[in-house]
Amino acid sequence: MKKKYIIHILLVVVAVYFLAIFQLPYYIYKPGGADALNPIVKVEDGFASEGDMHLVTVSGAKATPMQFLLAKILPHHDVLPIDEVFPEGITDDEYMHVQLQMMENSQEASTVVAYQSADKDISIDFNGVYVAMVVENMPAEGKLELGDRIIGIDDKKVNQADDLLDYIETKQVGDSITVKFVREEKTMTESITLEAVKDLDNKPGIGIQLVTDRAVSVDPEVKFSSGQIGGPSAGLMFALEIYDQLTEEDITHGYEIAGTGEIDYDGNVYRIGGIDKKVVAADREGVDVFFAPNEQGKEGSNYQIALEKAKEIETDMEIVPVDTFADAITYLEGLK
Numbered sequence: 001m002k003k004k005y006i007i008h009i010l011l012v013v014v015a016v017y018f019l020a021i022f023q024l025p026y027y028i029y030k031p032g033g034a035d036a037l038n039p040i041v042k043v044e045d046g047f048a049s050e051g052d053m054h055l056v057t058v059s060g061a062k063a064t065p066m067q068f069l070l071a072k073i074l075p076h077h078d079v080l081p082i083d084e085v086f087p088e089g090i091t092d093d094e095y096m097h098v099q100l101q102m103m104e105n106s107q108e109a110s111t112v113v114a115y116q117s118a119d120k121d122i123s124i125d126f127n128g129v130y131v132a133m134v135v136e137n138m139p140a141e142g143k144l145e146l147g148d149r150i151i152g153i154d155d156k157k158v159n160q161a162d163d164l165l166d167y168i169e170t171k172q173v174g175d176s177i178t179v180k181f182v183r184e185e186k187t188m189t190e191s192i193t194l195e196a197v198k199d200l201d202n203k204p205g206i207g208i209q210l211v212t213d214r215a216v217s218v219d220p221e222v223k224f225s226s227g228q229i230g231g232p233s234a235g236l237m238f239a240l241e242i243y244d245q246l247t248e249e250d251i252t253h254g255y256e257i258a259g260t261g262e263i264d265y266d267g268n269v270y271r272i273g274g275i276d277k278k279v280v281a282a283d284r285e286g287v288d289v290f291f292a293p294n295e296q297g298k299e300g301s302n303y304q305i306a307l308e309k310a311k312e313i314e315t316d317m318e319i320v321p322v323d324t325f326a327d328a329i330t331y332l333e334g335l336k
Contacts, residue, residue: 021064022064022065023062023063023064024062024063024064024065024068025081025082025083026062026063026068026079026080026081026082027060027061027062027063027079027080027081027082027084027085027086028060028061028062028063028067028068028071028077028078028079028080029058029059029060029077029078029080029274029277030058030059030060030071030074030076030077030078030277031058031059031076031277031278031280031281031284032056032057032058032059032277032278032281033055033056033057033059033281033285034054034055034056034057034258034278034281034282034284034285034287035054035055035057036052036053036054036055037052037053037054037055037237037238037241038052038053038241039225040055040224040225040226040241041222041223041224041238041241041242041245042222042223042225042245043220043221043222043242043245043246044220044221044222045220046220046245046246047244047245047246047247047248047250048245049244049245049250049251049252050250050252050253050254051250051252051253051254051255051256051257051288052252052256052257053237053240053241053244053252053257053258054237054256054257054258054259054282054285054287055226055229055234055237055238055258056237056258056259056260056278056281056282057229057278057281058273058274058277058278058281059277060085062082063079076276076277076280078277094133094146096228096230097132098132098133098209098230099230099231100228100230101132101211102230102231102232103226103229103230103231103232103234105211105212105232106231106232106233106234106235106238106262106263107224107226107234107235107238108214108216109235109239109263109264109265110234110235110236110238110239110242110263111216111218111222111238111239111242112124112216112265113239113263113265113266113267113325114238114239114240114242114243114246114325115218115242115246117239117243117267117325117326117329118243118246118247120218120219120220120246121218121219122216122217122218122219123216123217124214124215124216124217125214125215126159126160126212126213126214126215127213127214127215128149128150128151128158128159128182128212128213129149129150129151129158129159129160129161129163129164129210129211129212129213130147130148130149130150130210130211130212130213131144131145131146131147131148131149131150131181131208131209131210131211132146132208132209132210132211133146133208133209134146134207134208135207135208135209137207138195138197138205138206138207138208139192139193139194139195139206139207140192140206140207140208141207143179143190143192144179144181144190144192144206144208145183147183148181148182148183149181149182149183149213150164150179150180150181150210151180151181151182151187152179152180152181153167153168153177153178153179153180154167154177154178159212160212160214161210161211161212162212164210165210168194168204168205168206169203169204171194171204172194172204173194173195173196173202173204174193174194175193175194175204176191176192176193176194177191177192177194177206178190178191178192179191179192179206192206194206195207220246222242224238231272232262232272233260233261233262233272233273234260235261235262235263235269236259236260236261236262236263236269236291236322236325236328237258237259237260237291238263239263239267239325240257240259240325240328240329240332243329251329251332251333252332253332253335253336255288255289255335256285256286256287256288256289257287257288257289257291257332258278258282258285258287258289258290258291259289259290259291259292259320259322259328260272260275260278260291260292260293260302261291261292261293261302261322262293263325267324267325267326268323268324268325269291269293269294269322269323269324269325269327269328270293270295271293271295271301271302272293272302275292275293275302275305275306275309276305276306276308276309278290278306279306279309279310279313279315279317279319280309280313282317283310283313283315283317287317288317288318289317289318289320289331289335290306290310290317290318290319290320291320291322291328291331292305292306292307292319292320292321292322293321293322293323294321294322294323294327295323296323297321301321303319303321306319307319
């Protein structure tokens with residue numbers, strides 16, 4: 001009897017482990033939070049507002065059997081094969097490192113856009129371009145490493161990532177380029193042959209992700225405390241929050257404002273993933289206005305997806321299309 005009891009206990013333990021802890025080769029996305037940005041972004045002696053800007057997130061995790069089953073039943077959940085989420089040959093730590101680096105770049109771009117738009121003191125110095133990731137089985141593997149600082153390509157100087165990317169766009173698959181870089185204070189060169197990159201519509205590439213190292217100095221000072229939130233999608237909302245704190249006018253007009261979109265240093269707003277989940281998260285937080293990347297009005301844009309989800313959940317939240325930071329500011333200035 002005692003032996004049977006022990007076996008039953010063991011079976012229960014194994015079942016609980018399998019259902020609640022064992023990880024399947026799937027990843028689950030669901031609505032995250034819509035936190036106010038005031039505690040996350042602080043401009044020194046910045047102006048306060050009646051309303052709030054909100055950072056909207058998507059929650060993601062590797063699936064256990066129990067979570068997998070729930071995700072198939074619960075609304076606003078997506079289940080994806082793990083290899084569609086994590087690039088081949090990239091560890092969890094490397095993936096998170098890249099996501100956090102993207103967040104840091106997003107904060108920097110949003111700072112530049114907001115300070116320039118508010119006509120505040122800002123200076124930018126370029127310190128080179130760093131390799132943030134090397135893709136497995138691509139030409140750069142074994143030649144470039146994480147942390148290498150690229151300073152030249154063929155006979156051209158590289159100050160920022162776009163210098164290298166724009167130059168490669170002029171080349172063809174099969175062409176060779178010479179990359180000049182610094183590793184551990186030693187200047188090195190490598191000849192690398194361009195291959196078609198499947199994720200870039202088979203355009204030529206060498207299989208690296210780049211980060212431009214800019215030294216941005218601003219007055220008044222701004223500080224971020226975004227913790228372990230990664231990715232570039234908070235750029236637009238960071239820029240709006242910074243601008244709101246820099247300017248005396250309350251551009252929130254007492255409303256709760258959310259949105260999403262990657263932003264570049266010229267204030268252009270780009271598509272992001274999971275916008276349907278972010279609409280749900282913002283609605284749950286009682287947000288009044290939600291900015292969505294318009295993508296110049298193309299079919300299947302973030303804005304169209306957000307609008308469809310808003311209708312599905314029957315929210316009163318206003319979904320606003322934007323292509324630039326200026327579009328968002330113009331809309332907010334028109335609020336009463």
